[in-house]
Amino acid sequence: AQSVTQPDIHITVSEGASLELRCNYSYGATPYLFWYVQSPGQGLQLLLKYFSGDTLVQGIKGFEAEFKRSQSSFNLRKPSVHWSDAAEYFCAVGREAGNNRKLIWGLGTSLAVNP
Amino acid sequence: EAQVTQNPRYLITVTGKKLTVTCSQNMNHEYMSWYRQDPGLGLRQIYYSMNVEVTDKGDVPEGYKVSRKEKRNFPLILESPSPNQTSLYFCASRGLSYEQYFGPGTRLTVT
Numbered sequence: 001a002q003s004v005t006q007p008d009i010h011i012t013v014s015e016g017a018s019l020e021l022r023c024n025y026s027y028g029a030t031p032y033l034f035w036y037v038q039s040p041g042q043g044l045q046l047l048l049k050y051f052s053g054d055t056l057v058q059g060i061k062g063f064e065a066e067f068k069r070s071q072s073s074f075n076l077r078k079p080s081v082h083w084s085d086a087a088e089y090f091c092a093v094g095r096e097a098g099n100n101r102k103l104i105w106g107l108g109t110s111l112a113v114n115p
Numbered sequence: 116e117a118q119v120t121q122n123p124r125y126l127i128t129v130t131g132k133k134l135t136v137t138c139s140q141n142m143n144h145e146y147m148s149w150y151r152q153d154p155g156l157g158l159r160q161i162y163y164s165m166n167v168e169v170t171d172k173g174d175v176p177e178g179y180k181v182s183r184k185e186k187r188n189f190p191l192i193l194e195s196p197s198p199n200q201t202s203l204y205f206c207a208s209r210g211l212s213y214e215q216y217f218g219p220g221t222r223l224t225v226t
Contacts, residue, residue, distance in 0.1 A: 032213045043119075043205060043217040051212075090158070094213030100163055100171065101146070101213055107157040 002027045002095050006106035013081050014114045021076040021109050023091030032094035033074040034103065035065055039087045047089075050074065061085070086113045117142045121206050121218035128196055129226055136191045136221050138206030144216075146209045147189040148173065149181065151202040152220075158205070164189055196225040 003026045013019055025031055032051050036044040048059025055067040065076045074091060088110050092103040119140045128134055140147065148163035150173075160173030164183040178200055180192040189208075193200060206218040
């Protein structure tokens with residue numbers, strides 16, 4: 001069965017430091033991959049997505065992610081974290097389930113940013 | 116502005132008192148769905164709808180109902196809420212791709 005694993009439940013970084021959030025997926029075909037962010041009290045906002053083509057994708061807010069098929073990974077990165085990046089980050093993979101084109105979600109990584 | 120709206124944002128109710136959480140989108144999306152988010156369990160799909168009058172169960176449909184009489188609206192109905200339905204609920208819509216747009220969430224507490 002398809003699954004998404006985010007190995008790090010919680011990460012703390014200092015403001016200005018680089019960030020990498022890990023995501024591993026299990027999916028037989030070429031996956032559609034997503035990163036969403038959930039700020040406190042807010043809904044989920046799409047950061048970036050990968051469907052095909054260039055394996056390094058750029059997103060909003062200075063985030064990028066790299067799809068590595070050999071490692072079944074889609075890690076999210078940011079070179080310099082800002083205090084406003086403190087949030088919950090979710091990785092998801094899209095799959096067809098009958099007529100339901102649904103997303104399979106990881107459990108999320110909570111990011112704290114120290115000043 | 117393209118958006119998904121939900122109401123109410125916060126709701127405290129008692130066991131057994133029927134409630135409805137409304138969801139509306141202005142993007143003319145055919146697909147809409149409801150999720151619940153619980154600590155340690157992530158996001159789980161409750162129901163989804165592929166179009167008007169077309170709805171189907173997601174992963175955790177027990178205790179919930181939905182209807183889709185208009186393209187823009189997709190209300191979630193709890194006929195007899197129970198404490199295990201205390202959760203954060205999200206409505207989402209999407210177009211032809213997998214990319215989903217989420218509402219701000221409804222925090223429901225059932226006592």
